[in-house]
Amino acid sequence: MHIQEHFSRKKIIDNLARYELFYQVALGSLLKSDSNKMSNDIEFQLALGSIYELLKDIQDFEDFDEIYETELSKQSAMDAVQNFVNENLEAVKNSEIKVEEIINDINDNKFFNQTMIDICNDNLQSQLQKWEHIITPQLALAIMQSLEELEKQQ
DSSP states (O other), X not given: OOGGGGGSHHHHHHHHHHHHHHHHHHHHHHHTTOOOOOOOOOOHHHHHHHHHHHHHHHTTOTTHHHHHHHXXXXXXXXXXXXXXXXXXXXXXXXXXXXXXXXXXXXXXXXXXXXXXXXXXXXXXXXXXXXXXXXXXXXXXXXXXXXXXXXXXXO
């Protein structure tokens, strides 16, 4: 598998739509018991970087196609937890918010329950349409060119 295969325009749109859904559902789960209001918007470049790193980590796995979406959901959830912790650092330091169990659940693939998965599935089409408008052919080409430059440096 070549990493560039996963950065065609279609794949970028699909990856970002799924990443954002997983991220938003995970963040919503973290915020449900907290009065802190955080933005649930993803940072486009950070999301692409996270997806890129995930792809690099698992690209040689024989079962890549079977595990990719699960690994993407776990990565998105971990990024949501990281941003949540950054926004609530004092509460985490003071043990008012405990994240260790959440992180363990994510790593053990126990974090996303069926309701959360259903929410992601129900909203996938609208996310795909959103990213279809954002990721123009020109932007997809620029992303691919940046990726090729990054690959040359490694």
